[in-house]
Amino acid sequence: MTDSTFAHAWNDWHAERERYYGDPLGWVSLIGLYWLTDEFDTIADLPGRWRADGDAVYVEGIDGTDRLEPVEGAPGLLVEDGDRRIEVIRRTGSVALRVYDPKSPHLQSYRGIPSYPPNESWVVSGRFSPYDQPRAVTTGAVVEGLKHHHRAIGVVDFELAGVALQLLAFSGRDGGLHILFTDSTSGVTTYPACRSLAITEPAADGVVTLDFNRASNLPCAFTDYATCPVAPAANRLTVAVEAGEKNPR
Known part of the structure; x- marks a missing residue:
């Protein structure tokens, strides 16, 4: 591989990495991580009320969503909240909500x-x-x-x-x-x-x-x-x- 070919291939890879992290609903857009308990509660400014146990996540007050079953260690389940996305994840037996916001200040300051x-x-x-x-x-x-x-x-x-x-x-x-x-x-x-x-x-x-x-x-x-x-x-x-x-x- 010539020096120019090597550098070109790396630049393509690097550009794709920067694009991936700069996605409007990607990792840099996260604005919160909230761990649920076994009691229904409101979470930050999110819609509905949430609780979790060892089997599932239960939601009150969001049309079309009342029970979710995130898999341990796997990518979470997504719930729409206007322009935002709420990801429901299970990690080491506990459940959390991650919030992706295209208006995140972290995303606005992202420079690659x-x-x-x-x-x-x-x-x-x-x-x-x-x-x-x-x-x-x-x-x-x-x-x-x-x-x-x-x-x-x-x-x-x-x-x-x-x-x-x-x-x-x-x-x-x-x-x-x-x-x-x-x-x-x-x-x-x-x-x-x-x-x-x-x-x-x-x-x-x-x-x-x-x-x-x-x-x-x-x-x-x-x-x-x-x-x-x-x-x-x-x-x-x-x-x-x-x-x-x-x-x-």
Whole structure:
């Protein structure tokens, strides 16, 4: 790949990332996260009255909506509120409402995603070694008290600047791998909780390519109203990965 082709591909990826987070009803438009109890109550300036238990969410005063069943850890169920959207989520057994508002002051001040300049030296080869059986890995979250349960399927071994490193890998899309990691830039120039790296499906011999230029922020880097995981202990690198997205705050 030529330098210009590499840079062009990265610029396209980066532009799509900025568009995604700048969506009028996307992550940056969030204005609140409200946890429900088992007693009916009004929530901020939202319509209706809400309560939740271990089975469902119950709503009074919103036509066409009286019971919702959000799935643990999955994207939430959406309820329209004029131009806004209310997302009903279940996390670690509790239920919360997230509110997306296209008039959010956070969205008005959004200026894109700061990033390190793309550099091919941060594209490295590694080798994926699958586990005989997937392993359950539990991590904390950016919201105190919440937990995330992951399915680890193996490890990726690679080198950066002559240092042998290893990362725990989860199942990704289309047969690929998904990695959550921190490094010595975390909390300095990059978001402290973790960044994400997608890796395409390993070759037959386990060879993979890690492009740290595409180390990505999770939604929690942009908003206090996300419930993202933190990196597993095994994926806290001691080297500085000066590539990919920086802390947008």
